[in-house]
Amino acid sequence: AFEAAPSTSFSFLVSHSTSNSNRGGRANWCGRLVMAVVNFVKPHIGQSPKLQGRTPRRGSGVVRSSLQGAVVGNRAEWLTSCAVLSSKVAALAPHSTNGHLALAVAASNGAVLDLVPVKTVDGSARSLPAPLRIADLSPAPMHGSELRVAYQGVPGAYSEKASAKAYPGSDAIPCDQFEVAFQAVENWVADRAVLPVENSLGGSIHRNYDLLLRHRLHIVGEVQLPVHHCLLALPGVRREDITRVISHPQALAQCEHTLTRMPGLNAAREAFDDTAGAAEYVAANGLRDTAAIASSRAAELYGMEVLADGIQDDSGNVTRFVMLAREPIVPRMDRPFKTSIVFAHDKEGTSVLFKVLSAFAFRDISLTKIESRPHRPIRLADSSTAPKQFEYMFYVDFQASLADPRVQNALAEVQEFTSFLRVLGSYPMDMTPMAAGVASSESSSAYSSS
Numbered sequence: 001a002f003e004a005a006p007s008t009s010f011s012f013l014v015s016h017s018t019s020n021s022n023r024g025g026r027a028n029w030c031g032r033l034v035m036a037v038v039n040f041v042k043p044h045i046g047q048s049p050k051l052q053g054r055t056p057r058r059g060s061g062v063v064r065s066s067l068q069g070a071v072v073g074n075r076a077e078w079l080t081s082c083a084v085l086s087s088k089v090a091a092l093a094p095h096s097t098n099g100h101l102a103l104a105v106a107a108s109n110g111a112v113l114d115l116v117p118v119k120t121v122d123g124s125a126r127s128l129p130a131p132l133r134i135a136d137l138s139p140a141p142m143h144g145s146e147l148r149v150a151y152q153g154v155p156g157a158y159s160e161k162a163s164a165k166a167y168p169g170s171d172a173i174p175c176d177q178f179e180v181a182f183q184a185v186e187n188w189v190a191d192r193a194v195l196p197v198e199n200s201l202g203g204s205i206h207r208n209y210d211l212l213l214r215h216r217l218h219i220v221g222e223v224q225l226p227v228h229h230c231l232l233a234l235p236g237v238r239r240e241d242i243t244r245v246i247s248h249p250q251a252l253a254q255c256e257h258t259l260t261r262m263p264g265l266n267a268a269r270e271a272f273d274d275t276a277g278a279a280e281y282v283a284a285n286g287l288r289d290t291a292a293i294a295s296s297r298a299a300e301l302y303g304m305e306v307l308a309d310g311i312q313d314d315s316g317n318v319t320r321f322v323m324l325a326r327e328p329i330v331p332r333m334d335r336p337f338k339t340s341i342v343f344a345h346d347k348e349g350t351s352v353l354f355k356v357l358s359a360f361a362f363r364d365i366s367l368t369k370i371e372s373r374p375h376r377p378i379r380l381a382d383s384s385t386a387p388k389q390f391e392y393m394f395y396v397d398f399q400a401s402l403a404d405p406r407v408q409n410a411l412a413e414v415q416e417f418t419s420f421l422r423v424l425g426s427y428p429m430d431m432t433p434m435a436a437g438v439a440s441s442e443s444s445s446a447y448s449s450s
């Protein structure tokens, strides 16, 4: 193992498989048991304030950040809570069973849970829940049978499109923050998350790099999505009426030059959580002085008009998303793979970075990306006050599979130079031409059930 966590050892990669895909049936993520979870965390799961007062649509509930606190600690507790909460009390009126009181609790799937009473020392009856039996859980499936994929944003966001490209036919779960999408997978509310990590114009989405380190999910695939932005406004609004353009900061950055040069437009820019959310906000509030940058699908969903199409500064604007799961996939050698690692070192004044990169260069392994993120400032031994220098985490993507002996040798060498090394994932590269709609996903390409 490169690190204490089991997720980083070589051995896990040959012995584990993605076992949670639950494909095969037609139930959606709002299936009965998941509804139970939703009910259970209702005070914590809500609609975005932007959605309030509107009729909720299927799948449009936004999983909110307080979810973590709401989900119970261990799995057994969680399952029990789900089963109990999926139940509707059909009859709270006591009725006689062998002279004892009983409460009949009808589960929403039709099963009946009996709360069997016990007699206390004074002879009065007291109800304790009977243990769950297999029959109580049947016929409702645990999670529905479609893969549930968490993304950040609301329907119409590019991340939703990327989720569909990564996992065709899956159920997309909108989340209001990146962090929530991570938590949704960790807490089994979703099976996968699809999150943006870099854009060809705007650069890296640093937040997700930091979250990859903080959470224990594995990168199991990537998808690249051509991003085609539109300027949206309410029907009848002209460019001259607009004083403000709102969107996700990445989208604003990707359209900056075009907006500045656009005839008739003289508007301030304002950041919003996601592109489609911005469109929805304009529509929901009837704002005739505000435009949103979002997709044409968002225009359709929220009844907006496209004032300008293709406003990204470069027609080849592409965002790269990673697919995340609780378990890693088995790395393979029969198709192009990428591996993502993160490392840190604590040696001062040595050329550690050079040595690490050389470990790959000498083995002819191509690096596709390197990103450094400040980890925490470190103080020199003689200084009790000001931090003297930053410590960095280095994220490196390279074009080879963890199953490749060259990679294993390179990583063994890297480990010698570094104080921390973690493999974030080894996964099939997205090789689809940019115009193609469907990527080779984890499941169709590298997934192995062995």
Ligand SMILES: O=C(O)C(=O)C[C@]1(C(=O)O)C=C[C@@H](O)C=C1
Pocket (backbone or CB within 6 Å): 152, 153, 156, 157, 158, 159, 160, 196, 199, 205, 227, 248, 250, 251, 273, 274, 275, 276, 319
């Ligand atoms: O706001 C959205 O629609 C998103 O999916 C987010 C996001 C991003 O985070 O970069 C994704 C793709 C585009 O590059 C713009 C925004």
